[in-house]
Amino acid sequence: MVCGRRRPHRGNKKTMTEQKLSVALVTSEQRGMFTVLVDGRELPATAAGKLVGEAASRLDFPVVGDDAEVSLHDGGLKAVIHRVLPRRTILLRKGLDGSGEAQPLAANIDKVFIVMGLDGNYNIARLERVLVAAWDSGALPVVVLTKKDLCPAGELEARLAAAVLAAPGARVLCLSSLTGDGLPEVEAELAGGARCCFVGSSGAGKSTLLNRLARREAAQTGAVREDDARGRHTTTSRQLYLLPCGGQVIDTPGIREFGVEYSGEGLAVSFKDIGVLAEGCRFADCLHTGEPGCAVAAAIEAGTLPAERLENYHKLRREIERQELRTDLKKRLEAKRKQKSFGRMVRNIDEEKRRLRGG
Numbered sequence: 001m002v003c004g005r006r007r008p009h010r011g012n013k014k015t016m017t018e019q020k021l022s023v024a025l026v027t028s029e030q031r032g033m034f035t036v037l038v039d040g041r042e043l044p045a046t047a048a049g050k051l052v053g054e055a056a057s058r059l060d061f062p063v064v065g066d067d068a069e070v071s072l073h074d075g076g077l078k079a080v081i082h083r084v085l086p087r088r089t090i091l092l093r094k095g096l097d098g099s100g101e102a103q104p105l106a107a108n109i110d111k112v113f114i115v116m117g118l119d120g121n122y123n124i125a126r127l128e129r130v131l132v133a134a135w136d137s138g139a140l141p142v143v144v145l146t147k148k149d150l151c152p153a154g155e156l157e158a159r160l161a162a163a164v165l166a167a168p169g170a171r172v173l174c175l176s177s178l179t180g181d182g183l184p185e186v187e188a189e190l191a192g193g194a195r196c197c198f199v200g201s202s203g204a205g206k207s208t209l210l211n212r213l214a215r216r217e218a219a220q221t222g223a224v225r226e227d228d229a230r231g232r233h234t235t236t237s238r239q240l241y242l243l244p245c246g247g248q249v250i251d252t253p254g255i256r257e258f259g260v261e262y263s264g265e266g267l268a269v270s271f272k273d274i275g276v277l278a279e280g281c282r283f284a285d286c287l288h289t290g291e292p293g294c295a296v297a298a299a300i301e302a303g304t305l306p307a308e309r310l311e312n313y314h315k316l317r318r319e320i321e322r323q324e325l326r327t328d329l330k331k332r333l334e335a336k337r338k339q340k341s342f343g344r345m346v347r348n349i350d351e352e353k354r355r356l357r358g359g
């Protein structure tokens with residue numbers, strides 16, 4: 001019976017070339033489901049089978065902030081994403097699934113707002129780590145210290161100064177979303193339609209700040225635990241919001257561990273103060289690990305460079321080096337595999353030729 005069945009009539013099914021494609025902005029993403037903004041309307045969207053099938057890594061999937069070509073379906077109520085357009089910037093972090101694969105967080109952003117509370121959330125080593133990834137994204141990092149009203153008495157100046165020292169080349173803002181103190185400076189950063197992505201650990205106050213900027217309860221917020229000021233992972237998906245000031249914010253879920261990505265460039269920019277000091281080291285290849293005449297060690301001795309900053313620099317450098325080694329090894333294995341299958345193909349062709357010649 002099956003053999004005799006005719007193929008179903010596919011008269012209504014259009015091929016890709018026949019479909020009318022529109023350019024849409026990816027505004028949210030959660031477990032493979034997206035929303036896109038197209039012609040002023042926000043629609044649910046999925047990635048086309050071809051896009052999924054051809055994706056070599058997570059970087060090939062749509063991410064919030066992407067411009068993408070979509071086709072509309074169900075009377076214009078749903079969209080299918082066919083192609084991601086080239087990205088200007090991309091914020092990555094190392095995946096936590098053990099594969100070390102890069103996880104894209106947001107695309108085409110102008111600024112990365114690294115949000116950190118001045119309460120128990122405050123942690124300079126974490127800030128330094130996120131700064132490396134932020135510089136690597138191609139966007140400009142801005143350090144946003146929230147919860148000014150909760151900063152322990154007499155600590156504000158020292159905490160601000162330490163953040164400034166940890167973030168050479170980046171602006172450091174300080175605010176309270178509760179009182180509104182410092183908000184105009186944050187809004188100024190969004191002027192001219194800048195798109196920024198909020199990153200930071202859970203409970204840092206990202207969504208609360210977003211709600212202040214949006215002038216409405218756009219996102220859900222959640223109280224932190226009283227004993228250690230940790231958040232409860234209230235935000236669970238990445239979402240882009242258009243603000244009344246003209247700017248755009250991508251709010252993201254709090255990140256437990258921010259694994260830095262491969263390139264050493266972000267590290268060099270983030271720690272350029274150490275790079276400048278290193279020019280004064282006696283040896284050009286000084287590693288600042290106890291060599292004589294080390295200008296970096298001298299700065300620590302003189303109290304102008306915190307010892308923890310150098311420790312964190314070494315830690316991140318080692319992490320990136322290990323990552324680079326792993327990537328190199330993966331590449332070499334891949335090349336070997338390709339070489340092998342190419343050799344096999346050549347042998348097969350030779351055998352086929354011999355067979356045809358009757359040899």
Ligand SMILES: Nc1nc2c(ncn2[C@@H]2O[C@H](COP(=O)(O)OP(=O)(O)OP(=O)(O)O)[C@@H](O)[C@H]2O)c(=O)[nH]1
Pocket residue numbers: 146147148149150175176177178179200201202203204205206207208209220221222223224231232233234235236252253254255
């Ligand atoms: N006093 C005070 N509380 C704040 C401030 N900003 C945020 N909070 C509080 O901090 C808690 C956590 O805020 P959220 O905005 O939900 O934090 P989040 O960074 O979005 O957290 P996740 O979504 O879990 O990543 C909430 O109880 C907020 O009310 C602030 O400037 N001052």
Ligand SMILES: [Mg+2]
Pocket residue numbers: 206207208220221234235252253254
């Ligand atoms: Mg949140």
Ligand SMILES: [Zn+2]
Pocket residue numbers: 278281286287288289291293294295296297
């Ligand atoms: Zn040195």
